[in-house]
Amino acid sequence: MALKERDEFSGQMTTGHEWNGIKELNTPVPRLLWLFLISMTLFALVWTLLMPSWPGLSGYFRGLLGVDQQQAVRASLAEAEAERAVWTARLAHEDLTDLAADDAIMAVVRQSGSMLFGDNCAACHGVEARGNIGYPNIAEAPMMWGDDAETIVETIRVGINANHPETRYAQMLAFGRDQMLSAPDITLLVNYLADLSGTPMLAREERDAAATLFADNCAGCHGEDGRGMTDLGAPDLTDAFWTYGGEPAAIRHSIYNGRQGVMPAWEGRLSAAQIRLLGLYVLDLRSATR
Structure with missing residues (x-):
């Protein structure tokens, strides 16, 4: 331990401790810190007297001001x-x-x-x-x-x-799963719905056959023009909005397995x-x- 000495810059005595050339000053606690500690202590005491604070066996001290946050x-x-x-x-x-x-x-x-x-x-x-x-x-x-x-x-x-x-009821039949339509017929209907939505997929002779399929199996709910029927809760099949997806695979899945949203x-x-x-x-x- 180094010997105590007076620091030439601050005028304070050192403690005698030194680390890598750095000497520790024996500086007293600032008076402002004592003032702060005393004022905070007084504030805490006053606060616990005025406001709800200490718990007890059957409740808590409610404070002299009677403040109640629940109220x-x-x-x-x-x-x-x-x-x-x-x-x-x-x-x-x-x-x-x-x-x-x-x-x-x-x-x-x-x-x-x-x-x-x-x-x-x-x-x-x-x-x-x-x-x-x-x-x-x-x-x-x-x-x-x-x-x-x-x-x-x-x-x-x-x-x-x-x-x-x-409740409102709406259910689309499973035309493929229940063997109501064959795979080629379902493919024809998928392409027909793409045509209705504005993406031509069928030749003229195919379109006539697909229109007949649609009229026989789908128009009863979705309407002859495919624009849906609000009385039955059947959606419009001619717009760009598809609840389960409008790509051919999703449409095929809907026709094959049916839909019943909840x-x-x-x-x-x-x-x-x-x-x-x-x-x-x-x-x-x-x-x-x-």
Whole structure:
């Protein structure tokens, strides 16, 4: 250990410790630090007296000011509920067309609907409602049962192929698996649907045979022109929107194995006001893409 000496620059005595030529100064604790420690100690003591602090056997010391965060949270929730009650009542009972034309209500729909959709619908339909494989694009594609506000709300309420007693039912037959059509006929229909969608795949003589196949097996649900039937929930086969994919392999799979998508019924899971809010939110999304 080196001998103690006075540092020529600071005037402080050294401790006698030295590391690689660096000598440790015996510098006293700054007075400001003592002041800080004392003030923080006093603050802590005052705080524990004024605010809820120490636990006990049957509760806790509630503080001289009587502050209760639970009461504050309950009051805040009650205030928020009172604010929501006005537009919640309107959403639950007023005409949807009138609500859609009300800018104040639609501002609430866009704000609250975004969170409600994200929590309950986005997992299947995507955050922007543009769908995923097996789940339709409800922001842009034609809606299978119609796209007016009342119809959208009803679909959300009862679901599709769900366990609701009033659910909407839709099922496409398995034409290949159940041996209703041969493999060549299915290939002909796949190419015919490509033709309907704007990608010519058939010669003239093949198209006539395919049109007959379509009329005999598909037109009863999808319509003679393939544009779908909202009464039956059968989709339009002539546009660019395909729930299960529009490439030939996906179309073949649909014709061969059939399809039966399921959407849960939200009645009982969401309130009437929330269901109608979601319907208006979807309607608003669709209006933005037109």
